[in-house]
């Protein structure tokens with residue numbers, strides 16, 4: 001098909017997506033990898049070429065905080081699609097550049113302002129929180145505001161094509177298409193049963209991870225957000241191939257899209273597993289102010305505490321060799337089919353060490369990078385191409401589900417699961 005893909009970012013998730021894209025010579029002939037640190041992109045190019053990719057690979061630098069710099073890169077390369085696997089802070093600048101250069105856009109996480117205390121964002125943020133009726137700051141509205149612009153330009157923006165969000169929303173569309181007339185409830189369960197041997201480390205970008213976990217929780221019920229305190233709702237669940245784990249209710253971005261796109265669903269919740277040691281460390285760091293995004297003066301220098309913490313913690317990309325165990329991520333559904341009540345659990349189990357053997361990364365990067373590749377390939381080959389801004393639940397789920405099986409994330413359908421109370 002000879003399409004060209006531009007990948008922005010070369011961190012933990014990107015490195016998996018890039019290795020998987022390099023295998024898709026059925027769709028792509030060319031890939032350019034650009035990021036802040038070009039040496040990481042060059043190392044990836046060397047690895048891909050050593051592994052015999054049929055794609056032509058090139059690299060470069062970009063400052064993805066600056067629209068004009070992204071435009072420079074796009075105009076130089078002329079890609080058919082841009083995959084943004086930098087950070088959520090860069091979503092809007094990259095979308096602006098895609099619009100200016102008329103190219104399709106894919107990402108894995110919704111936009112967040114880097115500093116929510118910046119007065120420029122604070123006002124908009126507070127207004128949106130008031131409208132939404134909750135205070136967690138994940139919010140699709142920043143990117144949904146681009147809908148008309150992408151429609152008018154005849155371009156596709158596919159948002160949140162990671163695992164959660166991403167695959168979990170595809171599971172919802174798949175359950176609706178094949179198993180239910182009406183879905184009543186969805187519980188999204190994200191279990192990481194892996195152990196990296198450190199007392200404290202995060203499995204993906206620490207800043208994004210800790211912000212997500214320390215925010216207020218919330219869930220969707222009867223068309224409204226119900227807000228909870230961080231970690232207020234705790235359940236235990238026996239995960240297939242992992243075992244018993246404590247999990248906590250969090251706010252998560254796919255709930256926003258699913259609540260909007262599937263108004264029939266009465267309740268949508270998201271749970272993530274955490275060990276006690278992780279939580280104790282996080283609370284302590286929070287209590288001393290280390291999770292703050294507000295710059296502080298230190299010896300005449302401005303330091304953002306959470307960015308300083310990131311510099312101290314192990315690089316998530318380095319956890320691969322030492323992480324053992326499995327992840328289990330999926331959705332439990334209740335609803336009706338042909339007038340009968342029905343339950344369903346669709347999930348994937350992913351083994352950290354298997355991922356490391358294949359691509360040199362742990363399962364968290366793997367389970368995000370593979371869906372990033374899948375979304376990008378479906379937009380590029382036209383299967384998931386339509387003008388506008390969409391989440392992954394808004395397309396035919398079947399081709400995506402098929403590619404999950406083919407590219408390392410096979411899924412299981414259990415029609416008799418234990419429900420979460």
Ligand code: NDP
Pocket residue numbers: 008009010011012013014034035036037040062063064065085086087088090108109160161162163164165166203204205208316317364367368
């Ligand atoms: P990393 O921090 O490992 O990587 C981020 C990459 O982006 C780095 O290569 C970094 O460059 C680059 N980058 C950051 N800022 C800029 C900039 N201004 N200009 C150019 N490049 C930049 O993050 P992860 O790989 O862990 O996460 C990537 C994305 O995946 C995030 O958006 C995260 O939220 C999302 N994610 C989604 C999940 C899902 O299931 N949907 C799950 C996990 C993550 P440098 O190397 O120089 O630092």
